[in-house]
Amino acid sequence: MKDVDVVIIGAGSAGLSAAKVLRSAGLSFNVLEAMDRIGGRAWTSNRHFGVPFDIGCAWLHAADRNPYFSEAQAAGWTMHHHDMNIDHLYYRNRKASEAEEAAVKAADAAMAALLENHSDMDDRLGALLAKGRSSRAAATFCGPMDFGADEDEISIADFRNAADLDPNYFTREGYGALVARFGADVPVELATPVTRIDWDGAGVACLTDRGTLRASAAIVTASPGVLAFEEIVFSPALPDSHMAAFFDLPMGMLTKLPVEIRGSRLGLNAFDDLLVERTARHDIYFLGFPFDLDLMVGFVGGDFAWELSAAGEAAGIDFATDRLCEIFGNDTRRHVGRAMMTNWGAERYVRGAYAAARPGRSGARAALMQPVGERIFFAGEHLAGPLIQTCGGARLSGEAVARQVVAQLAA
Ligand SMILES: Cc1cc2nc3c(=O)[nH]c(=O)nc-3n(C[C@H](O)[C@H](O)[C@H](O)COP(=O)(O)OP(=O)(O)OC[C@H]3O[C@@H](n4cnc5c(N)ncnc54)[C@H](O)[C@@H]3O)c2cc1C
Numbered sequence: 001m002k003d004v005d006v007v008i009i010g011a012g013s014a015g016l017s018a019a020k021v022l023r024s025a026g027l028s029f030n031v032l033e034a035m036d037r038i039g040g041r042a043w044t045s046n047r048h049f050g051v052p053f054d055i056g057c058a059w060l061h062a063a064d065r066n067p068y069f070s071e072a073q074a075a076g077w078t079m080h081h082h083d084m085n086i087d088h089l090y091y092r093n094r095k096a097s098e099a100e101e102a103a104v105k106a107a108d109a110a111m112a113a114l115l116e117n118h119s120d121m122d123d124r125l126g127a128l129l130a131k132g133r134s135s136r137a138a139a140t141f142c143g144p145m146d147f148g149a150d151e152d153e154i155s156i157a158d159f160r161n162a163a164d165l166d167p168n169y170f171t172r173e174g175y176g177a178l179v180a181r182f183g184a185d186v187p188v189e190l191a192t193p194v195t196r197i198d199w200d201g202a203g204v205a206c207l208t209d210r211g212t213l214r215a216s217a218a219i220v221t222a223s224p225g226v227l228a229f230e231e232i233v234f235s236p237a238l239p240d241s242h243m244a245a246f247f248d249l250p251m252g253m254l255t256k257l258p259v260e261i262r263g264s265r266l267g268l269n270a271f272d273d274l275l276v277e278r279t280a281r282h283d284i285y286f287l288g289f290p291f292d293l294d295l296m297v298g299f300v301g302g303d304f305a306w307e308l309s310a311a312g313e314a315a316g317i318d319f320a321t322d323r324l325c326e327i328f329g330n331d332t333r334r335h336v337g338r339a340m341m342t343n344w345g346a347e348r349y350v351r352g353a354y355a356a357a358r359p360g361r362s363g364a365r366a367a368l369m370q371p372v373g374e375r376i377f378f379a380g381e382h383l384a385g386p387l388i389q390t391c392g393g394a395r396l397s398g399e400a401v402a403r404q405v406v407a408q409l410a411a
Contacts, residue, residue, distance in 0.1 A: 012040025044174025144301030148252025225351030251352020
């Protein structure tokens with residue numbers, strides 16, 4: 001590894017886009033990636049079902065502001081616009097009445113108004129929802145399923161800063177494959193975790209098992225979960241404001257439970273949304289048969305998703321399959337084929353799905369946007385402004401920070 005202008009840590013959406021900006025500006029760089037592939041949380045794999053399946057991100061959110069969308073279109077990929085309404089709502093195995101479904105829609109609208117007018121000291125989303133007329137189902141969608149955290153663990157200020165993510169699209173070829181295509185021409189040192197960054201002299205020295213790389217600046221795109229665990233040791237230590245920010249942006253969890261259903265569509269249409277509200281916050285959402293594939297893709301989020309990760313894949317698959325059989329009848333079992341459970345919490349270099357600020361701590365994002373010593377910069381989904389938590393947002397964050405680095409090095 002030879003010394004360069006900038007070291008980029010991580011070859012996910014943010015790191016790859018940062019590299020492209022540096023390259024256009026004529027700076028030399030090196031991208032160091034801990035995993036043996038690029039893409040990070042954007043990862044499409046054929047391994048489980050013989051067709052592209054997104055283990056990580058799948059929805060191209062905010063397509064009108066998301067550069068991946070036009071690239072997928074230009075490449076002629078198969079796109080599907082997905083409006084995220086609950087098409088089928090169940091309370092355990094009972095189908096909700098039309099009146100109950102209408103009440104959920106009304107609760108959703110009321111929640112938007114409550115958020116708009118909120119000025120209380122209590123920054124817990126759960127407290128706001130408890131005050132309003134919002135029903136459990138509406139809360140499930142915005143809490144565990146969207147933010148990857150239960151309502152009491154979500155900051156209202158943070159939630160309010162996040163944009164409405166319409167319009168949403170899927171691509172049959174896979175979002176992870178799209179990010180891999182975007183990054184294919186970026187040189188990356190794979191399987192090279194950075195263990196330490198020394199910044200006491202001029203510039204930075206990044207230590208890896210394969211040697212030390214020196215540069216004028218570093219762009220760190222590892223998740224706040226990874227940074228909170230001090231997978232990268234900074235010497236001297238980072239300011240307290242930054243260390244506190246890693247802790248104040250804990251990783252939420254979203255777990256996918258795709259179950260193959262062969263020879264039946266369960267009376268559903270492709271891309272139908274089905275929400276099963278249960279007790280003890282053990283709710284599950286299914287995306288029905290995307291692109292008419294033989295797949296019901298289950299999702300659980302928040303604390304329950306962490307619980308299922310601990311219980312293991314077999315328990316997770318049984319949970320999803322049992323819910324389908326409860327609703328569609330035991331005969332469904334003979335249609336069940338392969339299944340799997342994602343587990344992003346066990347990925348050492350990710351440690352969860354995406355970050356959500358603790359109540360009262362939404363300022364952590366602004367704190368991390370401050371470079372340290374004019375040479376250590378942070379980027380990623382957690383610093384993506386209104387597009388936080390999204391893959392498109394991570395890309396825009398990487399680009400913006402790389403432009404900042406270009407300006408800094410030119411100064
Ligand atoms: C289950 C799930 C579903 C999701 N669904 C959607 C969705 O539908 N739509 C959407 O837009 N977003 C979704 N997301 C979020 C989206 O995937 C992320 O926001 C985005 O991919 C993050 O990109 P990033 O570059 O910020 O981080 P990452 O993708 O995490 O990239 C950071 C990289 O840094 C590497 N790294 C970490 N530590 C080190 C180290 N010490 N040395 C070297 N390398 C290191 C990691 O290996 C990783 O590759 C989902 C995420 C999950 C987990």
